[in-house]
Amino acid sequence: MTSYIAKEIRIEQEYIQIFWEDGHRSPLPHRYVRLRCRCAQCVDEMTGKELLDPDSVEQDVVAIDYFTVGNYGAQFLWSDTHHTGIYTYNFLRSICVCIECKEKASSI
Known part of the structure:
Protein backbone atom coordinates (compact mmCIF):
# COMPACT_ATOMS: atom_id res chain seq x y z
CA MET A 1 0.00 0.00 0.00
CA THR A 2 1.25 3.45 -0.89
CA SER A 3 1.80 5.89 1.97
CA TYR A 4 1.04 9.46 1.01
CA ILE A 5 2.84 12.45 2.51
CA ALA A 6 1.44 15.98 2.43
CA LYS A 7 4.08 18.50 1.43
CA GLU A 8 1.86 21.49 2.19
CA ILE A 9 -1.67 22.14 3.47
CA ARG A 10 -3.36 25.46 2.77
CA ILE A 11 -6.65 26.52 4.25
CA GLU A 12 -8.32 28.63 1.58
CA GLN A 13 -11.75 30.24 1.36
CA GLU A 14 -13.49 27.38 -0.45
CA TYR A 15 -11.11 24.47 -0.03
CA ILE A 16 -8.48 22.80 2.04
CA GLN A 17 -5.73 22.47 -0.57
CA ILE A 18 -3.31 19.62 -0.02
CA PHE A 19 -0.14 19.47 -2.06
CA TRP A 20 1.36 15.98 -2.05
CA GLU A 21 4.99 14.92 -2.35
CA ASP A 22 4.17 13.08 -5.60
CA GLY A 23 3.01 16.35 -7.20
CA HIS A 24 -0.72 15.69 -6.87
CA ARG A 25 -3.02 18.42 -5.52
CA SER A 26 -6.25 17.73 -3.63
CA PRO A 27 -8.82 20.54 -3.42
CA LEU A 28 -11.10 19.34 -0.62
CA PRO A 29 -14.25 21.34 0.22
CA HIS A 30 -14.37 22.20 3.92
CA ARG A 31 -17.74 20.63 4.75
CA TYR A 32 -16.90 17.54 2.72
CA VAL A 33 -13.86 16.94 4.96
CA ARG A 34 -15.70 17.84 8.18
CA LEU A 35 -18.43 15.29 7.42
CA ARG A 36 -15.79 12.58 7.06
CA CYS A 37 -14.35 12.99 10.55
CA ARG A 38 -13.51 9.58 12.04
CA CYS A 39 -13.22 10.60 15.72
CA ALA A 40 -15.16 8.79 18.48
CA GLN A 41 -17.79 11.56 18.57
CA CYS A 42 -18.50 11.13 14.86
CA VAL A 43 -18.09 7.37 14.39
CA ASP A 80 -18.18 24.65 14.65
CA THR A 81 -15.52 24.16 17.41
CA HIS A 82 -14.98 20.49 16.56
CA HIS A 83 -11.31 19.54 16.79
CA THR A 84 -10.85 15.91 17.85
CA GLY A 85 -10.61 14.16 14.49
CA ILE A 86 -7.25 13.04 13.14
CA TYR A 87 -7.23 12.66 9.37
CA THR A 88 -4.43 10.43 8.13
CA TYR A 89 -2.77 11.53 4.93
CA ASN A 90 -3.77 8.24 3.30
CA PHE A 91 -7.40 8.92 4.24
CA LEU A 92 -7.28 12.51 2.96
CA ARG A 93 -5.81 11.29 -0.32
CA SER A 94 -8.50 8.60 -0.59
CA ILE A 95 -11.28 11.21 -0.40
CA CYS A 96 -9.75 13.49 -3.05
CA VAL A 97 -12.44 14.91 -5.34
CA CYS A 98 -10.26 16.13 -8.19
CA ILE A 99 -11.17 15.03 -11.72
CA GLU A 100 -8.19 12.67 -11.95
CA CYS A 101 -9.14 10.84 -8.73
CA LYS A 102 -12.85 10.71 -9.63
CA GLU A 103 -12.00 9.14 -12.99
CA LYS A 104 -9.64 6.66 -11.34
CA ALA A 105 -12.31 5.68 -8.79
CA SER A 106 -15.00 5.21 -11.44
CA SER A 107 -12.76 2.89 -13.48
CA ILE A 108 -12.26 0.47 -10.57
Missing part, protein backbone atom coordinates in the same frame (compact mmCIF):
# COMPACT_ATOMS: atom_id res chain seq x y z
CA ASP A 44 -18.84 4.56 16.86
CA GLU A 45 -15.49 3.04 17.79
CA MET A 46 -16.84 -0.50 18.09
CA THR A 47 -19.22 -0.76 15.15
CA GLY A 48 -17.91 1.89 12.76
CA LYS A 49 -21.44 3.30 12.52
CA GLU A 50 -21.50 6.97 11.65
CA LEU A 51 -22.86 9.04 14.54
CA LEU A 52 -22.53 12.50 13.02
CA ASP A 53 -25.82 13.78 11.63
CA PRO A 54 -24.91 15.67 8.44
CA ASP A 55 -27.81 18.07 9.09
CA SER A 56 -26.10 19.15 12.32
CA VAL A 57 -23.10 20.50 10.40
CA GLU A 58 -23.60 24.00 9.03
CA GLN A 59 -23.30 24.38 5.26
CA ASP A 60 -20.67 27.07 5.74
CA VAL A 61 -18.43 25.20 8.21
CA VAL A 62 -14.74 25.83 7.52
CA ALA A 63 -11.41 24.71 8.85
CA ILE A 64 -9.89 27.59 10.80
CA ASP A 65 -6.51 26.03 11.48
CA TYR A 66 -4.73 22.70 11.44
CA PHE A 67 -1.92 20.88 13.18
CA THR A 68 0.24 18.13 11.78
CA VAL A 69 0.07 14.85 13.66
CA GLY A 70 3.39 13.06 13.47
CA ASN A 71 4.36 12.27 9.90
CA TYR A 72 1.05 10.70 9.05
CA GLY A 73 -1.83 13.14 9.35
CA ALA A 74 -3.51 16.39 10.25
CA GLN A 75 -5.99 17.57 12.84
CA PHE A 76 -8.29 20.46 11.90
CA LEU A 77 -9.92 23.07 14.10
CA TRP A 78 -13.37 23.70 12.64
CA SER A 79 -15.57 26.79 12.82
Whole structure:
Protein backbone atom coordinates (compact mmCIF):
# COMPACT_ATOMS: atom_id res chain seq x y z
CA MET A 1 0.00 0.00 0.00
CA THR A 2 1.25 3.45 -0.89
CA SER A 3 1.80 5.89 1.97
CA TYR A 4 1.04 9.46 1.01
CA ILE A 5 2.84 12.45 2.51
CA ALA A 6 1.44 15.98 2.43
CA LYS A 7 4.08 18.50 1.43
CA GLU A 8 1.86 21.49 2.19
CA ILE A 9 -1.67 22.14 3.47
CA ARG A 10 -3.36 25.46 2.77
CA ILE A 11 -6.65 26.52 4.25
CA GLU A 12 -8.32 28.63 1.58
CA GLN A 13 -11.75 30.24 1.36
CA GLU A 14 -13.49 27.38 -0.45
CA TYR A 15 -11.11 24.47 -0.03
CA ILE A 16 -8.48 22.80 2.04
CA GLN A 17 -5.73 22.47 -0.57
CA ILE A 18 -3.31 19.62 -0.02
CA PHE A 19 -0.14 19.47 -2.06
CA TRP A 20 1.36 15.98 -2.05
CA GLU A 21 4.99 14.92 -2.35
CA ASP A 22 4.17 13.08 -5.60
CA GLY A 23 3.01 16.35 -7.20
CA HIS A 24 -0.72 15.69 -6.87
CA ARG A 25 -3.02 18.42 -5.52
CA SER A 26 -6.25 17.73 -3.63
CA PRO A 27 -8.82 20.54 -3.42
CA LEU A 28 -11.10 19.34 -0.62
CA PRO A 29 -14.25 21.34 0.22
CA HIS A 30 -14.37 22.20 3.92
CA ARG A 31 -17.74 20.63 4.75
CA TYR A 32 -16.90 17.54 2.72
CA VAL A 33 -13.86 16.94 4.96
CA ARG A 34 -15.70 17.84 8.18
CA LEU A 35 -18.43 15.29 7.42
CA ARG A 36 -15.79 12.58 7.06
CA CYS A 37 -14.35 12.99 10.55
CA ARG A 38 -13.51 9.58 12.04
CA CYS A 39 -13.22 10.60 15.72
CA ALA A 40 -15.16 8.79 18.48
CA GLN A 41 -17.79 11.56 18.57
CA CYS A 42 -18.50 11.13 14.86
CA VAL A 43 -18.09 7.37 14.39
CA ASP A 44 -18.84 4.56 16.86
CA GLU A 45 -15.49 3.04 17.79
CA MET A 46 -16.84 -0.50 18.09
CA THR A 47 -19.22 -0.76 15.15
CA GLY A 48 -17.91 1.89 12.76
CA LYS A 49 -21.44 3.30 12.52
CA GLU A 50 -21.50 6.97 11.65
CA LEU A 51 -22.86 9.04 14.54
CA LEU A 52 -22.53 12.50 13.02
CA ASP A 53 -25.82 13.78 11.63
CA PRO A 54 -24.91 15.67 8.44
CA ASP A 55 -27.81 18.07 9.09
CA SER A 56 -26.10 19.15 12.32
CA VAL A 57 -23.10 20.50 10.40
CA GLU A 58 -23.60 24.00 9.03
CA GLN A 59 -23.30 24.38 5.26
CA ASP A 60 -20.67 27.07 5.74
CA VAL A 61 -18.43 25.20 8.21
CA VAL A 62 -14.74 25.83 7.52
CA ALA A 63 -11.41 24.71 8.85
CA ILE A 64 -9.89 27.59 10.80
CA ASP A 65 -6.51 26.03 11.48
CA TYR A 66 -4.73 22.70 11.44
CA PHE A 67 -1.92 20.88 13.18
CA THR A 68 0.24 18.13 11.78
CA VAL A 69 0.07 14.85 13.66
CA GLY A 70 3.39 13.06 13.47
CA ASN A 71 4.36 12.27 9.90
CA TYR A 72 1.05 10.70 9.05
CA GLY A 73 -1.83 13.14 9.35
CA ALA A 74 -3.51 16.39 10.25
CA GLN A 75 -5.99 17.57 12.84
CA PHE A 76 -8.29 20.46 11.90
CA LEU A 77 -9.92 23.07 14.10
CA TRP A 78 -13.37 23.70 12.64
CA SER A 79 -15.57 26.79 12.82
CA ASP A 80 -18.18 24.65 14.65
CA THR A 81 -15.52 24.16 17.41
CA HIS A 82 -14.98 20.49 16.56
CA HIS A 83 -11.31 19.54 16.79
CA THR A 84 -10.85 15.91 17.85
CA GLY A 85 -10.61 14.16 14.49
CA ILE A 86 -7.25 13.04 13.14
CA TYR A 87 -7.23 12.66 9.37
CA THR A 88 -4.43 10.43 8.13
CA TYR A 89 -2.77 11.53 4.93
CA ASN A 90 -3.77 8.24 3.30
CA PHE A 91 -7.40 8.92 4.24
CA LEU A 92 -7.28 12.51 2.96
CA ARG A 93 -5.81 11.29 -0.32
CA SER A 94 -8.50 8.60 -0.59
CA ILE A 95 -11.28 11.21 -0.40
CA CYS A 96 -9.75 13.49 -3.05
CA VAL A 97 -12.44 14.91 -5.34
CA CYS A 98 -10.26 16.13 -8.19
CA ILE A 99 -11.17 15.03 -11.72
CA GLU A 100 -8.19 12.67 -11.95
CA CYS A 101 -9.14 10.84 -8.73
CA LYS A 102 -12.85 10.71 -9.63
CA GLU A 103 -12.00 9.14 -12.99
CA LYS A 104 -9.64 6.66 -11.34
CA ALA A 105 -12.31 5.68 -8.79
CA SER A 106 -15.00 5.21 -11.44
CA SER A 107 -12.76 2.89 -13.48
CA ILE A 108 -12.26 0.47 -10.57
